[in-house]
Amino acid sequence: MSEQGFRAPEAKRIVGISYRQLDYWTRTGLVTPSVKDAHGSGTQRLYSFQDLATLNVIKKLLDTGVSLQRVRKAVDHLRTMDRPPHGVTLMSDGAGVYEAHSPEAVVDLLKNGQGVFAISLDAVYSDLEESVASASKPRARRAAAGGS
DNA sequence: GTTCTTACA
DNA sequence: TGTAAGAA
Secondary structure, eight states: OOOOSEEHHHHHHHHTOOHHHHHHHHHHTSSOOSSBOOOSTTOOOEEOHHHHHHHHHHHHHHHHTOOHHHHHHHHHHHTTOSSOOTTOEEEEOSSOEEEESSHHHHHHHHHHTOOSEEEEHHHHHHHHHHHHHHHHSTTOOOOOOOOO
16 A cells, blocks of 8 residues: 555566566666665665666567667666657667657668667557556466576 | 565575 | 575
8 A cells, every 4th residue: 555666576577577687687777766775685675667667678678689788778768758758669670779759760760770679668668557457466377487 | 574685606 | 596694
């Protein structure tokens, strides 16, 4: 009832990453708990919905093969905007990350061969909302999958 | 006593 | 990446 954010175990479950991965990203400064930051052992971090979206984008970018440094740069740019407007598509060619605000820009990036993978931020947010809603339900069932 | 962060291997 | 310890 008094939870304004998502705790690390909750966040890691929603974005589908390991606890070690989330902890590593947080310690390296890739992501920052907007709600509450840990102040040492015993304290817990609280991630906001925006942070979950950022985590989801990071995971998707890493899955496409983007370097962690490029991901960090893209995330730093994404953190500047509070709420990305509809129609924003994140393009990636596996090496760099490009931001397209218009469908025309997406096509332009595709023509140049700089956009092999397209990530729609709107889709990320929509998927995140469903994930959060499903995670809040006690009937939620998750399947454990072996990762790297 | 439980849960989460931090440190070490 | 996994385990152990320390702290609220």
